[in-house]
Amino acid sequence: MKKFVISGFYGLGNTGDEAILEAIIDNLREEFDNPDITVFSLSPERTAKEHNVKSVYRAWRKENKEKVKALKEADLLISGGGGLLQDAYPTKFLFGPLPYYLLIVLLAKLCNTKVMFFSQGIGPVTSGWGKFLMKLANLADFITVRDQYSKELLHKLGVTKPETVVTSDIVFAFQAKEDRSGIESLPLKGDEKLVAVSVRPWFDRTQQFEDMAGVLDNLIEEEGVTPVFVPMEGHHDVDASEKVMSYMKHPDKTVMLGKDFTPNQYLNFIGECEMTIGMRLHALIFSTLKGIPHIGFSYDKKVESLLKRSGMWKYSADLDNIDVKQVTENAKAILHNREAESLTVSKNAEGMRNEAKRNLHLMKEKFFA
Template structure:
């Protein structure tokens, strides 16, 4: 089976690279020698990392190669991740939403089947975005989404022609390998009470940097934690992490991981932490996947949906609604009830792992030629 994968790949986002690795690993485990081509912004690196064919994803060049790959393919996998949204400016042909839908349109022109795979949909608020969704998303042959909110939004947008099934983020089917590279990069003694911290820039929301800094200072003093900042998207998250650290009185007790580790290396580091305080969706998914209790800061419905499914929403906050004293109290509770909460998270994560594998089973059922 020849498969093209289209997504936010080759741009250094840990969550999206974890999605790609999980898709490829599970396709190879479940299909008989699939031929995989990935549309990537760093095609040489993607090809080398995953032993696949790769074509430059943008419109500036290699369009003939994209068309050739789609013509030869049996299936275009669009996803996973939050591709179809207009949070970022969406103009006539620019922005993520028109890009991914035009790839779908191109695939259909080439006679190729299309599956939206484990996607998180929205927000879609612009008139142009809504028109594009109604016209082009209905061209998909089959859709799986990672949460109920995404399914409801698709129907609200008029995307009703293909069947839509709620599964889970494919990263819940990620194959975790032991790799201590992150630990080896830090001056740790081995007996620290590690707390993974994942922050990101989000438009004009900078007030939470000070709130998180205050909470971490208190937790260092009262719970003797060692916060380790995990940058899930390169220099963007390094910069946001440094903003928090600079506002802390106990910055001497913190560490900041480098931005160039693999998804598995970050995941393995998080797996050995006592707790995660995270904003990035996939820092929380990594935590859930490895049974690490977590407090989320939700800037988007996708984060809130995940926290409700993992069982940790009651300890978490929406961005803009953080109460520092309650954050400290919740963190203390999570740390003191770590084992109990870990069991709950593991149970919920196992359910989501089964749902994640449904993405592969349904792909085989709908598109595999017997």
């Protein structure tokens, strides 16, 4: 029996990260016979129950002996996936995502356990302390990243010792289960032209909310769409969605999906829509998986990288340069040519699904051959 420890941003209610975890666990069980899996989670009881795994509290406040025990017994620490190694959020000495995840890696190596950075997106890393800490990433035995930009950034930051391979986000290997709870929860007649909308807070910036409102009002007036806000990180995205509505002329023509659905339920809901307009990376990944054409507002290189791979970058915009009139025209072009655009997205999704599965194949080849 192979034993794995999974370290990531788990148990905090972020749909994208929970989708990553579900995809890793499902694919480990597909590739290995009855694997023993322990997840470091901020909500260990919930994580253990939802995924039928062992779980240890992820932060340093407690259960440190349990962390060490799990790592000592593991065949492999899976660090990832997702954007763990970045200092966009405050990083002070040992506080922040970058020192946390790298210290877990250091602890694993002290326990003589192999380490794989798994399907990660790297950066931004701009602080002097962050760049210094990144040298610890050379402790990894093998790295897969979800885009070429991440590989190039690792090399620029001096992470050159482990072999690094570009694959794709493991959520492209998400194993969907049929569930219509999302759409059935909404007060719909059934003939609406649904557009999934995903917005998130991004530091103190608000212009994108006003821009999104303008685009949605235009599409309501000119195309008769029904925008449905999909809050993929609880109250944070609910608040952001309400800010967009506060700028709209027609907020009464919009709908808000509940904030407590599972990744699988959000995925299936997005699959019921005509298109997606959004910021959240995994809302755009869900759209790609379901062959739903999409427009992204890119606030980070990871979003731009995904949109280029899905074939939708030509319709999308950088967060700081959103032209409401142009984005409206792009959305109308997608709606009027939806079948062809859906085929493009589906074809590109298949390639990324194969690349996502490659994360597991490479793991087996490097550590369990």
